[in-house]
Amino acid sequence: MTHETEVEQLRRQLAAASEAARDAYRDTTRLIRLLALLGQPGGPDELMEELLAVLSDVFFTDVVCMARLAGDRLVVTGSCGLPEGDPAFTEGWAVGESARAALAGAEPVAVGGGVRGADAPGSVSTLGIRAAAWIPLSAEPYADTLLVLFRTNEQPFAVSDLRILSSVAGRLQLALQEREHNATIEQLAHFGHQLTRHLEVAPLLDEAVELLRRLTRADRAWVVTVEGDHAQLRAHRGLPDEVVAGWPKPAADELATCETGLPEALRVAVSRDDGPTALLYAAREQARPFARGTVELMTIFANHFGVALTNAELYRALAERATRDPLTSLANRSALVSHLDQALHADDPTRVGVLFCDLDGFKSVNDLLGHEAGDELLLQVAERLRRSVRPEDLLARFGGDEFVIVLDRIRRLPEVAEIGARICGDLHDLFAVRGEQVHVSCSIGGVLGVRGKTTPSAMLRDADAAMYVAKARGSGQVEVFDEDASHRSRDRLDLRSELLLARDRGQLHLAYQPIFVLDSRAIVAFEALLRWTHPHHGNVPPDVFIPLAEESGAIVEIGQWVLEQACRQLAQWHRLPEGRGLGMSVNLSPVQLHSPRAAERTLDTIRAAGLHPADIWLEITEHSYLRHEVTEYAGALGAAGVHLVLDDFGTAYSNLAYLKRLPIEILKIDKSFVSGVTGGHLDLSIVRAILAIADSLGLVAIAEGIETEEQRTALRDLGCRLGQGYLLSRPLPAAQAGLLLRPQEQMPARARNAR
Numbered sequence: 239m240t241h242e243t244e245v246e247q248l249r250r251q252l253a254a255a256s257e258a259a260r261d262a263y264r265d266t267t268r269l270i271r272l273l274a275l276l277g278q279p280g281g282p283d284e285l286m287e288e289l290l291a292v293l294s295d296v297f298f299t300d301v302v303c304m305a306r307l308a309g310d311r312l313v314v315t316g317s318c319g320l321p322e323g324d325p326a327f328t329e330g331w332a333v334g335e336s337a338r339a340a341l342a343g344a345e346p347v348a349v350g351g352g353v354r355g356a357d358a359p360g361s362v363s364t365l366g367i368r369a370a371a372w373i374p375l376s377a378e379p380y381a382d383t384l385l386v387l388f389r390t391n392e393q394p395f396a397v398s399d400l401r402i403l404s405s406v407a408g409r410l411q412l413a414l415q416e417r418e419h420n421a422t423i424e425q426l427a428h429f430g431h432q433l434t435r436h437l438e439v440a441p442l443l444d445e446a447v448e449l450l451r452r453l454t455r456a457d458r459a460w461v462v463t464v465e466g467d468h469a470q471l472r473a474h475r476g477l478p479d480e481v482v483a484g485w486p487k488p489a490a491d492e493l494a495t496c497e498t499g500l501p502e503a504l505r506v507a508v509s510r511d512d513g514p515t516a517l518l519y520a521a522r523e524q525a526r527p528f529a530r531g532t533v534e535l536m537t538i539f540a541n542h543f544g545v546a547l548t549n550a551e552l553y554r555a556l557a558e559r560a561t562r563d564p565l566t567s568l569a570n571r572s573a574l575v576s577h578l579d580q581a582l583h584a585d586d587p588t589r590v591g592v593l594f595c596d597l598d599g600f601k602s603v604n605d606l607l608g609h610e611a612g613d614e615l616l617l618q619v620a621e622r623l624r625r626s627v628r629p630e631d632l633l634a635r636f637g638g639d640e641f642v643i644v645l646d647r648i649r650r651l652p653e654v655a656e657i658g659a660r661i662c663g664d665l666h667d668l669f670a671v672r673g674e675q676v677h678v679s680c681s682i683g684g685v686l687g688v689r690g691k692t693t694p695s696a697m698l699r700d701a702d703a704a705m706y707v708a709k710a711r712g713s714g715q716v717e718v719f720d721e722d723a724s725h726r727s728r729d730r731l732d733l734r735s736e737l738l739l740a741r742d743r744g745q746l747h748l749a750y751q752p753i754f755v756l757d758s759r760a761i762v763a764f765e766a767l768l769r770w771t772h773p774h775h776g777n778v779p780p781d782v783f784i785p786l787a788e789e790s791g792a793i794v795e796i797g798q799w800v801l802e803q804a805c806r807q808l809a810q811w812h813r814l815p816e817g818r819g820l821g822m823s824v825n826l827s828p829v830q831l832h833s834p835r836a837a838e839r840t841l842d843t844i845r846a847a848g849l850h851p852a853d854i855w856l857e858i859t860e861h862s863y864l865r866h867e868v869t870e871y872a873g874a875l876g877a878a879g880v881h882l883v884l885d886d887f888g889t890a891y892s893n894l895a896y897l898k899r900l901p902i903e904i905l906k907i908d909k910s911f912v913s914g915v916t917g918g919h920l921d922l923s924i925v926r927a928i929l930a931i932a933d934s935l936g937l938v939a940i941a942e943g944i945e946t947e948e949q950r951t952a953l954r955d956l957g958c959r960l961g962q963g964y965l966l967s968r969p970l971p972a973a974q975a976g977l978l979l980r981p982q983e984q985m986p987a988r989a990r991n992a993r
Contacts, residue, residue, distance in 0.1 A: 283316075289410060290318040297399060299387045301362055305331070307382040308527055309501070312337060312359075319388075324361055328524065331359035337384060340372035346404050347372045350394025362388055371395040373403045375411040382527075385410070422535055425453065430542035437553040443473035446518075446543050451475050453539055454504065454532050456520035463516045464489050472516075492517065504528055506536040508544040516540075516547065563635040565613055566620035574634035578644050578694040582687060590687045591645030591654040594701035595623075595661065598679040598713035600639040603671065611672045618669050619678070626664045628657075642698065651718055654684040658716040666714070679714035681705055686718075733778070734786040737770070741799060745771055748803050749969035752978055753823065753940060753962045756954045761978060763821030763855060765962065766804035767969045768796070784827070793827045800824060801840065805847035805854070807972050812849070816979040823855035823883060831858070837874035844880070852879035855904065869899050876901030883940075887928060897935060905932050909943020909963070915956075916948045922956075929957050 286304060294302045301319030303326070305312040311330030320326060334356030340347040349357060353367040365388070373385040385407050387395070395403075429449045436442035443461050451459035458476035462469050462485075469492035471477075471485035481499075493507075493514060503521035507514040518540050520528070561573035569577065581590045597619065604612035616639065623641060627633050632644040643661070648654060662682060668675045683704025687697045700719050708717035740746050750764040770778045787793035804824050811817035830836060844851050856875065872882055883904040884896060896902065907928050914921030925941075932939040941953045944963030953961060967978060 285410075286316040287318075289406075290316055293385075293387065293403075293406075294318045297387060297395075297403075298389060298391065298393070300365055300367070300390050301386075301388040303386050305337075305384050305386055307333070307341060307384075308524065311524075312384070312386075313524075320361065326360050330524075332356045334359065336370070337372050337386070340374050340384060341382070344374050344376065346374070346400040348395040348400055351392075353388070358388070366390050368392050369394045371400060371403065373400070373407045375407045383411070422453075426535065426538055426542070429453065429539060430546075433542050433546035434549060436546060436550055439547070439550045439554060440473075442546055442550050446546075447473045447475050450518055450520055450536070450539060453535060454520040454528060456504075456528075457523045458500070458519075458521045460519045461516060462492060462519070464493070464514050469493070469517070502527060504533055504536060506533065506540045508540045508547065510544070510548075516543070518543065566617060566635050568620055568624075568641075569632055569634035571634065571636055574632065574636065574642055574644065575694045575698075577632050577634075578697065581644060581646055582689050582692060582694065582697075584689060586647065586689060588647040588649055588689075590689060590697075591648040591657070592685050592687065592697045592701045593643040593645065593654065593658050593661070594636070594683045594698065594705040595641040595643065596681050596705050596709065597639040598681055598709070600678055603676050603678065607672055607674060607676075611674075615669055615671050615676060615678065618671070619665065622664055623661065626661045642701070648686060651684075651686045651720055654686055655716055655718045658682040658684050658718065662714050662716060681709035681713065682716045683708050684716065684718035686720075733772075733775070733783065736772070737783055737786050738792050740770055740772075741796060745773070746796070746799070747771070748800065748807070748972070750807070750972060750975040751962055751969040752967050752975065753821075753960055754966045756941075756950055756959055756961050759966065761820070762960065763823055764808075764975060765823040765857075765969075766800060766807075766825075768800050768825075769969075788827055788829050791829065793829045797827055797830045798839070798843065801843050802847070805844055805849055808853060809847045809849055811976060811979065812853075814976075814979065817976075820979070821853055821855055821881070823857055825857045825885065828858075831871055837871045840875060840880075841878055850879060851875070852881065855881040855883050857883040857885040857906070858900070872900045876903075897931075897937075902937060904938040904940060907939060907941045907958070912941050912943045912949060912953070912963075913945070915952045916946070922952075925953070925958075926956055933957070 290302050290304065293299065299319070301317065303314050303317035303320060305314050305326075307313075308330060310333060312333055313328075313330035314320065314324070314326040317324075317326070336347045336349055336357045339345075348369070348371045350369045353370045357370060358365075358367045367388045367390060369389040369391070371387045373387075375383045375385060385403065387403070389395075432449065433442060433446060436445065447459045447461050450456070450461075458474070460474035460477055461472050463472050467489050468486045469489045471482060474482065498519065498521050500521040500523060502524075503519060505520075506518050508516035508518065518536060520532075520536065522528070561570060561576075562568065563570045578590070578592070600612065600615065603615055616635075620633075620635065620641070623633055623643070627643055628645075630646045632646075634642045634644070636642045643657075645654060645657060662680050665678065665680050668677050670676075683701045683706070685697050685700045685704060704717045704719040708715040711717070747769050749767045749769050751767060752761040753763045753765060754761055768780060768784075770780075770783050772778050784793070787796055801824050804822050808820065808822040811820050840856070841851060844854055858872075876882060881903045882901055883906060884900075884902045885906045886908045887905045905928060907925055911921045911924050911928070915925050916922075929939050931937075938960065939958050941949075941958050941961040942963065944950050944953065944961045944965045946965060949963075950961065950965060967975075970978075
């Protein structure tokens with residue numbers, strides 16, 4: 239070998255070594271860059287996008303993509319070089335010979351010198367591809383995912399290129415699996431939180447199908463609930479109308495098979511102790527298999543969904559309990575007010591009606607047959623009312639034996655009255671309760687409200703007031719309030735509310751009207767009369783505010799206050815020489831008579847003021863019904879020395895039995911008879927009869943409302959010895975009333991001597 243030959247050989251060896259070193263450096267640089275990218279944090283989609291871009295750069299490719307086998311097609315799942323919307327992402331490519339060989343042998347395959355036929359599929363075929371490589375991501379034969387690279391230059395993929403690509407592909411698969419797993423776990427936890435925030439079933443189902451579709455990367459997703467023998471489609475994404483129209487289906491058929499008519503579909507069940515309660519479906523319109531582990535993901539998702547569904551159903555049950563009457567399952571007061579408020583805020587030219595219904599005679603049934611029978615009767619009444627109301631109306635149990643009906647889309651007040659009358663008629667037939675035939679009727683009050691101008695509380699208040707007016711007319715009556723009547727009702731209720739505070743605000747005071755001997759005009763007693771001076775309404779008449787006090791129950795405390803004030807005033811007058819033996823007459827409400835310990839409390843008040851019970855006259859109005867316990871009350875007071883007066887005698891029941899039952903000592907002749915004593919034969923005869931009754935029973939008679947001298951003379955001539963009225967004196971404040979006192983006879987002896 240010559241010297242020149244040796245030198246040339248050494249040069250060639252050096253050049254080869256240099257090229258090998260360059261290739262090794264290039265390959266090492268490529269591998270380091272790719273491995274560094276695989277080690278960076280991020281999600282699977284970000285890793286795929288960045289890695290494909292780097293592969294395209296370092297291997298000088300025009301197109302590089304990740305493709306997955308779906309049936310007989312390769313569907314591209316990620317790419318650098320293909321335009322967005324390329325059919326390869328949805329329809330996929332035909333599987334060429336090189337791709338099939340790479341998948342079957344789990345070995346990389348490279349083609350150079352021009353790529354033709356199915357090996358250059360779809361839009362790639364138009365690029366003039368000269369070299370390509372197919373790299374399986376798994377070392378297992380018949381894997382389903384390939385890394386595919388295409389070049390338009392003539393340089394084929396070298397063995398070293400394939401070796402690096404195989405190494406990167408294996409690591410890429412592991413990295414993608416790990417990141418997809420972590421991302422999926424994080425996504426599942428997030429989805430579980432999103433599901434459990436729903437407290438209503440409908441929005442929960444709607445969001446569940448959307449999350450399920452995203453989790454499984456499905457084209458369609460739907461939820462079916464199993465309810466008894468039926469399976470019902472509850473929410474979906476992507477189902478065509480003709481499929482939706484096919485529900486509900488027999489539950490047995492739906493549970494037996496997963497036939498969806500789609501090439502790829504998965505199903506998991508949401509189960510409880512008693513079996514499946516829901517089915518979750520995910521499906522694809524093309525033959526693209528779901529990723530491995532998708533069923534496991536759906537199972538975990540189904541567990542989250544099952545918990546959220548249970549919570550939503552529990553919330554619905556609690557909400558149902560909070561808005562439903564537990565006995566009748568009707569809407570309760572809270573639901574009624576909410577519904578009425580929504581109706582009043584609706585954009586509708588019609589009006590809203592309210593019927594307030596109170597059962598007549600229910601208490602008697604309850605007392606006679608027991609509370610269980612009362613509950614049974616309420617259930618039957620509720621069912622009858624359900625059949626009576628219109629579909630668009632709301633029926634609610636307001637409490638006790640009260641029901642309220644909200645009438646929507648009402649135009650005129652007579653419609654409210656007509657519906658109320660029909661309901662009264664529907665309740666007319668007897669009810670069978672515990673083997674007994676029971677009759678109850680219904681008193682109904684109705685109002686009509688203008689949307690946007692009234693409130694639920696105002697309508698319920700006015701309807702309640704109208705109901706009481708109906709009840710006062712008799713059982714089974716209907717009363718509807720127009721706007722003027724509603725205003726009067728509101729004014730009355732406002733006045734009742736203010737009366738509760740009137741005493742503390744110093745608006746109540748007493749006036750005293752003297753009771754005279756008609757002959758001598760000597761004062762034998764004063765009647766304490768309650769007055770209310772309102773800052774805006776002025777002097778409110780007693781016949782207005784006394785009934786209000788009785789309705790609210792405030793009369794008990796107000797009456798006690800009146801007795802205390804009157805007793806203190808009488809004690810002061812007794813300390814005057816001209817006031818000795820003076821009596822004080824105080825009115826009692828029937829409500830006071832029925833209150834517990836009434837007699838004991840009354841006597842304690844009298845004695846606390848330093849008076850003797852005989853100094854006090856207590857007036858009982860004949861208009862009221864006096865229960866049996868009032869006899870005991872009156873007997874205790876009479877035995878202690880209190881004088882009982884029967885007020886307004888002859889104006890109402892004229893129940894002479896009161897004179898027998900109660901220790902009455904004094905009768906007061908009502909002013910309606912006194913006013914006609916000088917002009918009418920009938921009134922004169924009535925007064926004469928009352929005086930005859932009083933005389934025959936040994937009672938004192940007092941004439942009220944004497945306004946003229948002729949009346950005083952006529953009464954005196956008839957034998958009446960005591961009287962009161964404007965002729966003698968108007969009711970006066972205590973200071974002015976005290977000026978009327980003169981030396982006079984003692985009482986009660988003077989009252990008895992005046993007979």
